Amino acid sequence: MAVLVFAETAKNSFKKTALEAVTYGAKAAASLGTECIALVIGDADNPAQLGAYGASKVLHVGGVAAFDSQVYATAVAEAAKQTGASLVVMSHSSTGKSILGRIGVKLDAGTVPGVNSLPSGSAGSMTFGKPVFSGKAFAQVEVSSPIAVVSVMGNTLPPENTGGDAPVEAVSYTLPAAKIRVKSVERVEGITPLPEAELVVSAGRGVKDPGNWGIIEQLADTLHATTACSRPVADAGWRPHHEHVGQTGVAIRPNLYIAIGISGAIQHLAGVNNSKTIVVINKDPEAPFFKAADYGVVGDLFDVVPKLTEAIQKYQAQH
Amino acid sequence: MKILVCISKVPDTTAKISFTDNNTAFNTSGVQFIMNPYDEWYALVRAVELTEDGKGETTVINVGPAANDAIIRKGLAIGADKAVRVDAEPKSTHQVAEEIANYAKDKGFDLILTGKETIDYNGSELGAMVAEMLDQPYVSYATHMEVEGTTASIKRDIEGGVELLEVDLPAVVSAAKGMAEQRIPNMRGIMMAKRKPLETVPASAGAEHVAVKSYELPAAKGSVNLIDAENMDELVRLLHEEAKVI
Numbered sequence: 001m002a003v004l005v006f007a008e009t010a011k012n013s014f015k016k017t018a019l020e021a022v023t024y025g026a027k028a029a030a031s032l033g034t035e036c037i038a039l040v041i042g043d044a045d046n047p048a049q050l051g052a053y054g055a056s057k058v059l060h061v062g063g064v065a066a067f068d069s070q071v072y073a074t075a076v077a078e079a080a081k082q083t084g085a086s087l088v089v090m091s092h093s094s095t096g097k098s099i100l101g102r103i104g105v106k107l108d109a110g111t112v113p114g115v116n117s118l119p120s121g122s123a124g125s126m127t128f129g130k131p132v133f134s135g136k137a138f139a140q141v142e143v144s145s146p147i148a149v150v151s152v153m154g155n156t157l158p159p160e161n162t163g164g165d166a167p168v169e170a171v172s173y174t175l176p177a178a179k180i181r182v183k184s185v186e187r188v189e190g191i192t193p194l195p196e197a198e199l200v201v202s203a204g205r206g207v208k209d210p211g212n213w214g215i216i217e218q219l220a221d222t223l224h225a226t227t228a229c230s231r232p233v234a235d236a237g238w239r240p241h242h243e244h245v246g247q248t249g250v251a252i253r254p255n256l257y258i259a260i261g262i263s264g265a266i267q268h269l270a271g272v273n274n275s276k277t278i279v280v281i282n283k284d285p286e287a288p289f290f291k292a293a294d295y296g297v298v299g300d301l302f303d304v305v306p307k308l309t310e311a312i313q314k315y316q317a318q319h
Numbered sequence: 320m321k322i323l324v325c326i327s328k329v330p331d332t333t334a335k336i337s338f339t340d341n342n343t344a345f346n347t348s349g350v351q352f353i354m355n356p357y358d359e360w361y362a363l364v365r366a367v368e369l370t371e372d373g374k375g376e377t378t379v380i381n382v383g384p385a386a387n388d389a390i391i392r393k394g395l396a397i398g399a400d401k402a403v404r405v406d407a408e409p410k411s412t413h414q415v416a417e418e419i420a421n422y423a424k425d426k427g428f429d430l431i432l433t434g435k436e437t438i439d440y441n442g443s444e445l446g447a448m449v450a451e452m453l454d455q456p457y458v459s460y461a462t463h464m465e466v467e468g469t470t471a472s473i474k475r476d477i478e479g480g481v482e483l484l485e486v487d488l489p490a491v492v493s494a495a496k497g498m499a500e501q502r503i504p505n506m507r508g509i510m511m512a513k514r515k516p517l518e519t520v521p522a523s524a525g526a527e528h529v530a531v532k533s534y535e536l537p538a539a540k541g542s543v544n545l546i547d548a549e550n551m552d553e554l555v556r557l558l559h560e561e562a563k564v565i
Contacts, residue, residue, distance in 0.1 A: 010478070015478075066484075067482075068456065069447060069450070069456070069457045069458075069459075070450075070456055070457070073447075073451065093478055094459060094460055094475070094476065094477045094478060095477075097443040097444065097447070097459060098447055098457060098458075098459045099447060100444055100447060101412070101413075101416070101444035101445070101446070101447030101448035101451065102447045102448070102450065102451040102457070104413065104444075104448065104528075105413075105416075105448050105451040105452055106451065108528075109528060110413075110527075110528030110529040111412075111413070111444060111528075111529065112529065113441075113442040113443055113444050114441060114442070114443075127532060131441070132439065132440050132441065132534070133330070133336045133438075133439055133440075133441075134438050134439075134441060135537075136336040136536075136537075137336050137338070137534050137535065137536050137537070138534065138535050138536075138537065139531045139532075139533070139534050139535075140531070140532045140533045140534075140535075141529055141530070141531050141532065142529065142530050142531075142532050143528055143529050144528055144529070144530070145528035179456040179486060179487045179490070180456055180458065180484050180485070180486045181484060181485045181486075182482060182483070182484045183483040183484055183485065184482070184483045185477070185480060185481075185482050185483075186480050186481045186482075186483075187479050187480035188479050188480060191479060192479070193478035193479030193480075194479075195478055196478060196479075198564075199564070199565070223565065241462075241496050241497055242476060244496070247332050247438055248332070248356055248357075248438070248496070249496070251441070255564045256558065256562070256564040256565065266332070266333055267332045267333070270332075273537065274537070276562070276564065277558070277562040277564045279554070279558070280543070290543050290545075291540070291543070292540055293540070293543045294540070294541075294543065294544065294562065295543065295544050295545075295546055295554060295557060295558070295562075296543040296544070296545045296546070297545070297546050297547075297548050297551075297554065298545065298548065299548030300548075303548065304548050304551070307548075307549075307551045308551045308554065308555070310551070311551035311552045311554065311555045312555055312565070314552065314555075315552075315555045315556075315559065315565075
């Protein structure tokens with residue numbers, strides 16, 4: 001019995017969502033009365049640091065390069081068998097989602113993708129909360145197999161660094177040959193990807209013209225926030241598709257979502273309404289988004305947004 | 320080239336979500352159902368593009384009751400050559416994956432395509448399960464795909480970037496926005512769909528390990544706190560002191 005957490009890396013560093021997954025695993029292990037063991041695949045800077053987030057031990061599989069779901073899922077399933085894990089945890093990321101189902105099949109275990117609460121119950125009957133219907137509702141899902149495999153939604157629990165290192169043990173498993181050859185990876189540097197962002201500044205058709213996007217970017221830069229947009233803006237080609245948040249785009253749950261010139265169609269709300277705090281700026285007081293907002297500003301965005309940027313700069317200068 | 324496209328039936332994106340039976344079942348009354356947009360707009364259209372004009376054959380597969388035939392016919396109207404419905408009430412992704420894998424295992428499909436996720440349960444796990452059951456590679460979130468011989472060249476979305484890769488076929492691929500442009504079925508397609516084969520096969524999947532115990536709707540937001548457009552200092556103060564997000 002143990003909780004096994006696959007801690008994902010990008011360019012050899014642990015992602016914030018990986019640290020969240022380890023924190024989640026450590027808390028789940030405490031409630032199940034067992035230990036949390038982390039698994040690291042491929043090159044990683046200082047795997048021992050996962051001890052600070054609650055791992056009692058780190059298993060490290062070396063010699064694995066680019067991501068291939070068959071290779072990674074085999075490594076995680078082998079580590080789960082080796083540690084006798086009753087709960088296997090990973091991030092609900094593009095990597096986690098590519099291997100979760102495979103691991104469930106390999107271990108004949110129930111899977112719950114995108115959990116947003118710690119488990120209740122014990123092995124053989126563990127229940128997890130998760131958003132469904134694109135964030136319009138929540139479900140409690142029970143796993144009845146001896147092993148449960150889950151991926152944790154970003155921003156479910158903040159990573160808790162309590163200091164200290166964990167012992168690192170090099171392990172090697174018989175892994176299948178990769179059938180995927182990664183040719184290149186292009187990353188946008190210096191920007192927190194939307195699914196991991198804590199602060200998001202998003203704009204819609206109200207901005208009227210892609211040439212007007214400067215004021216949105218200034219606000220985002222000032223806040224160190226990630227920019228997003230509504231579907232019509234992405235469809236019109238004003239902004240790249242990966243910035244489209246909503247039911248058919250990226251679903252996000254940041255701490256702060258500032259919606260500018262977005263009316264708040266139900267499909268857009270579905271992707272963002274689990275944000276902790278929502279600020280809506282719109283000149284139309286009847287915009288449906290105000291009903292989903294914590295704070296609202298009725299006014300012309302071309303007037304309000306620069307003033308908000310200025311107010312934040314003033315606040316930052318004082319703090 | 321032979322392509323199998325997995326299509327799912329989901330509530331329309333504008334559907335009002337509510338629950339019945341003491342919050343243990345989705346209330347389908349008055350709800351319009353559609354083909355899952357990612358399956359239709361991206362996976363199915365790309366499959367049709369790769370197989371039309373005699374270049375191959377696209378089969379759509381759905382796991383569900385006879386009532387799903389309308390959605391399956393739409394898949395044929397968009398351009399699939401034939402369809403299969405596994406006659407089972409879908410209860411979990413694992414069950415659906417097992418039915419699809421059982422059907423596909425001896426049919427020699429070069430590619431199995433799905434949408435990146437369904438818009439109801441948002442699990443995004445079907446493709447990985449089918450791939451594991453068939454011992455095939457799996458590529459998720461593909462935004463562009465070309466096939467040359469037994470190799471697919473794929474562009475996929477990852478957090479904050481794009482990955483370019485090649486994968487050996489047969490493989491399972493999930494499709495995201497960018498893979499193809501939505502196609503509206505034309506009258507000729509709709510007429511032809513009526514004559515295309517729709518085969519029904521019996522259920523074969525085994526036991527399940529997960530079950531939804533209950534649903535709940537999010538707590539209603541309190542009324543919005545409106546801030547004067549001339550007083551952005553007050554908004555910043557509230558975001559810092561009250562919401563504690565900056």
